[in-house]
Amino acid sequence: MPELAVLAEVTAAEAQLDDKRIELDTLVGDLRRELRQAEAEVEQVRTRRERDEQRLNSGAITNPKDLTNLEHEMQALQRRIGTLEDAELEVMDQVETQQAALDAVLQELETMRAKVADVTAARDAAFAQLDGQSGELTAERARLAADLPDDLVALYEKVRAQYGSGAAALKARGCEGCRLELNGSDLRVIAAAADDEVIRCPECSRILVRTAESGL
Ligand SMILES: [Zn+2]
Known part of the structure; x- marks a missing residue:
């Protein structure tokens, strides 16, 4: 400020x-x-x-x-x-x-x-x-939050309490939360997952949000 x-x-x-x-x-x-x-x-x-x-x-x-x-x-x-x-x-x-x-x-x-x-x-x-x-x-x-499933919100809160943020974008094959790039096999699993499946960062456990820029 x-x-x-x-x-x-x-x-x-x-x-x-x-x-x-x-x-x-x-x-x-x-x-x-x-x-x-x-x-x-x-x-x-x-x-x-x-x-x-x-x-x-x-x-x-x-x-x-x-x-x-x-x-x-x-x-x-x-x-x-x-x-x-x-x-x-x-x-x-x-x-x-x-x-x-x-x-x-x-x-x-x-x-x-x-x-x-x-x-x-x-x-x-x-x-x-x-x-x-x-x-x-x-x-x-x-x-x-009212529109999201309770267990997803609970998971988000749990990770947030631990890391300060519960979710991060998956951008250019990397986690925006821990800034680490995911390896090829993890990325393949994520790319094959259903749209509504909850994906988590293999490194920091944050919920990964897939976007058009995820590089999948
Ligand atoms: Zn991460």
Whole structure:
């Protein structure tokens, strides 16, 4: 059934996309956490610099050496803020890039899920059709079996239980069931048998059905 191959294909594609989604989801989560940490770090240094500025502006520090030290510290903190902000921007950029990739995968995943649903529906419809055909064939078989002698039907069922099929055509001097060619003497016996006589394959015991193509 072609629907089954297509279904296997789209299901595999869906699973692959879902793996990608999980991977990107994790990555974006990690990057957002990293971004929050970077923001907190910038905030921490900024607060410290503001505190220094307040101390400087308060006039409480009068010692020139202390004042110089404080100014140096403030300059160092300002440089640190610049470095941290650069890092924060870089993480922010990565978050945007990976979030965009995640959005694209989510879109693809949605499309693929719709496809899986469509193919599943097509498969179910094909199955329903087969069930219908199977029902018709079963009814047809029951009609045909009713017209046949009981012992022939019993023999057919017995061979079928053993070999999977109860009867085979005799075609071009060979049994279509076991695919073996019958020898000359067997063929002569079969050719001489009455039309309503039940012939069986000497190799596999299936009921042999004689046709115009039997080669007798
Ligand atoms: Zn045979």
